[in-house]
Amino acid sequence: MRTLAIKSGVLLLAAGLGLGAAGSAFSAESLQDVLKRRGLSQQDLLAAAKTYVPTGKRDEFLAFSSGGQSGQVIVYGIPSMRILKYIGVFTPEPWQGYGFDENSKAVLKQGWIDGKEITWGDTHHPAISETNGQYDGQFLFINDKANPRLAVIDLRDFETKQIVVNPIYKSEHGGAFVTPNSDYVIEAAQYASPLENKKFYPLEEFNEKYRGGVTYWKFDRKAGRIDPKKSFSVELPPYSQDLSDAGKGPSDGWSFTNSFCTERYVGGIEKGRPPYEAGCSAKDTDYLHVINWKKAAELVAAGKAKKINGHDVLSIDTAVKEGILFLIPEPKSPHGADVTPDGKFIVVSGKLDTHVSVYSFEKIQAAIKAGKFESKDPYGIPVIGMKDALHTQVQLGLGPLHTQFDSKTCVAYTSLYVDSQVAKWNFCEGKVLDKISVHYNIGHLMTMEGDTMAPKGRYLVALNKLSIDRFNPVGPLHPQNHQLIDIANDKMQLLYDMPLPLGEPHYVVAIEASKLKPGVRYKVGTDSRTDKPHPGAVRAGEERIEKKGNKITVYGTLIRSHITPETIEADVGDEVTIHLTNLERAQDETHGFTVSTYNTHASVEPGKTVTVKFKADKEGVYPYYCTEFCSALHLEMQGYLLVKPK
Ligand code: CUK
Ligand code: CUA
The missing domain is CATH 2.60.40.420 (Cupredoxins -  blue copper proteins)
Incomplete structure (x- = not known):
């Protein structure tokens, strides 16, 4: 009480000395005065009005961003871009006691590999659980590329509940992506390695002994946990598998996984060969993997899988024989594979090609039904001709990476890494609608619920790899730049730059805030x-x-x-x-x-x-x-x- 009395005494004194007068003059500043003093334009003012959330008011959307090398998840509001929370996932987080109390240590311990503690993760892709192809706000999944793991976060309390270690990969990147009812969480391998744990084979045996694959983690929604015993993988050739997506609507039951370096080049300057990058860009095309996961699950249930490290794996031979695995050439060094909201098309962009390629699921199915394949790959997998599967190709610009969708029919947004731009285009008619510059070198982009069957449109966030001159300098390591863009109108408008200071967030997903109903307390005990x-x-x-x-x-x-x-x-x-x-x-x-x-x-x-x-x-x-x-x-x-x- 005494402290409070003294404090208010000081305040009174300050007012008495006239120090408060400056405060009242300040508050009398007009809007025009502020714009002049801060050098703001009318356009800036409009952007501010579109993002400002007054005290006591809340954001329309909540974004869950990968925390990149921090191994965490970052939660922020849209349009305010205010950071609300860090969620400890693969890395200890002291505030939440994550990794410092016994109960959370038990979760982190699930992620130990070969009995060794791993205290970091390279998180890339968060995914919100879906019901009928729409976000239901119940769970969040995220992958760790470096140590092939997947985590389950419960959105009732925003806490990490489970970490599963992939039993057959050494790295992964094509996760986490959910099927339309979150029956499975997809996780594709990245750099091929022997699937048996801790097994060594020399690089000379790369083609024979090294493998990739796609894992389908069975999610038990009632338990709120992944059930490793009911999960399985499909073995794939040692093409570096990359991003994946699950089919929806007409393509539900299928999944799509990119690849790069189908040359199966392994480095070796010491052997007088070109460096890895050059060796991996020798061919003009890589492969889109097309997998019927529903049928694969049935085959596993029928006992057609073999066990590797106690995990069910459908071999390439079985997958080919049973007709659940196909390849389609795609422009070289592809990155994103994104299924359109109607489930009819798969949009693929190649880093080294200026086009996006839009594949038609209907055409793919027609080719499969007719048995119309142009060749087989060296592992005997049928290859569908690119022309037989393509709906259209659209020239967008340099370095197209990832695509998201709008609430407006047929409208897509693709990030152009090299051009540092976002392209807005129509995937039905194959034409460019608008472009906007971002700062700089955009990786992923994200629209509100933009990877579901019912995107909400309105805002887009550009996840820029470089911020260079956008923020006050803080040393050689710069924050990343998440730029908020208004997409409600024909022309895109840049609204706000947010520094992301906790690792490189590859991807982020945003859900309507009203869909989340987190608790404020636990049942006692x-x-x-x-x-x-x-x-x-x-x-x-x-x-x-x-x-x-x-x-x-x-x-x-x-x-x-x-x-x-x-x-x-x-x-x-x-x-x-x-x-x-x-x-x-x-x-x-x-x-x-x-x-x-x-x-x-x-x-x-x-x-x-x-x-x-x-x-x-x-x-x-x-x-x-x-x-x-x-x-x-x-x-x-x-x-x-x-x-x-x-
Ligand atoms: S990746 Cu980083 S920009 Cu891991 Cu989805 Cu494309
Ligand atoms: Cu401070 Cu309880």
């Missing part, structure tokens, strides 16, 4: 990582400390403004396990918990129960305290761990 009652939960008055041998177990609670118990006594060498339940019911009353120098931290939101564990291996006195400023007596929310010598 919940382990948020398993969604189950936490065995260490207690109610008020039930707090206790148990000691058995050298094991100390604390059943504690947190509520404004005390931690119960207030002291924990241990002997050097004791193993200390502390379960903490936040008894608060009020919204946003999170308590944090740490013990000095024991490298542990927990974020305990209302209702949650979390466990921290460590060995009290040092004699001494260690304060523990609440790390969230939760109340006027927050600093008093503390206690002591007393570690006595033996």
Whole structure:
């Protein structure tokens, strides 16, 4: 109270001295004055009005961005571009206690590979779960390219619940993409390697022993988890598989995966061969892989798969014999494969070709039914002629990468990496409608729900790889630049630049905010990582400390403004396990918990129960305290761990 009184005294004093007068003159500045003082145009003003979200108001859309090399997910609002949250996924995240409490450590441990802890990830493609081809706002999936893994995030609490490790790949890129009812999450390999774990074959045996593939992870929506036992893969030749997409509507049941370096070139300057890039661009075309995943699932259920590392894999031979795998040439070094909202076309863009190629699913099916193939690849896979499958090709510009769709029929947007532009075009008629420059070197782009069967249009975000001169300099490593573009009218309008300072976000997905219904508290005593009652939960008055041998177990609670118990006594060498339940019911009353120098931290939101564990291996006195400023007596929310010598 005394502090508050003094503070208001200071304020009164400031006003008395006339310091407040400057404030009132400032607020009297007219709109014209502000535009002049800040050098803003009418166009800037319009852009500001389109993005500004006043206090208390909320954004229309929520974007889930890959955090790139940070291994995390970044959540921001559109159109304000305000960052709302980082979600710890593949990398420890201290604020959320992710990787510092036992419950979240168990999730990260699911992502260990060959018994080794991996504390980073290279996230590329987030995907929101779908029902009937539309975002349902229930789950988010994201891949890790470096260490072939996939994570499941529950959008009820925005927490990572599961990490699955791909049992047969060493890297992957064509994930995560969901089928229209999220029955499967697609994850395609990238750099070919032997599918058997930890098996070595020399590069001379690349064509015979190295393989790629596409994995279909079975998603159990009721459990909210991937079921690895019901998941399977289709073996593919050692063409570097790349981006994928699931068919929808008429093409539901099929999936499409790009590839590059179908030359199967492996480097070796020491062998007097050209470098990898040149060797991988020798041919004019690569292959689009066309797979009937519904039939593949039936074949697996019928026992036609072989087991590799305990995982069901349909071999190339079986896939060819059963007629579920086809190839179509596509312009060299392709990148994005994007199915149109109506499910009738697959849009492919080649980095080294100025065109986008629009393949017709109907034509592909007609060729398959007629058995009309132009050749077989070296692995015996039937190749459909490019001309027999193409609907149209449109010249857009240099370095087309990715395509997204509008709510307007037949309207698509494609990123042009080399030109640093977004092209708006019509994929039915094959004509360019508009172009806008972006800053600079755009990778992915994203429209609102733009990869679903019902895109919402309105906004587009350009994910630019380079920001160069757009922001205040912060050293040689620049943030990326997410540029918000208004696409509601015929001409695109640039609205806003947002620096993305946490890794290179390859892709982002945005959902109508009204579809998300996250909770504000947990049922008291919940382990948020398993969604189950936490065995260490207690109610008020039930707090206790148990000691058995050298094991100390604390059943504690947190509520404004005390931690119960207030002291924990241990002997050097004791193993200390502390379960903490936040008894608060009020919204946003999170308590944090740490013990000095024991490298542990927990974020305990209302209702949650979390466990921290460590060995009290040092004699001494260690304060523990609440790390969230939760109340006027927050600093008093503390206690002591007393570690006595033996
Ligand atoms: S990728 Cu990075 S710009 Cu991983 Cu989808 Cu195309
Ligand atoms: Cu609880 Cu600060």
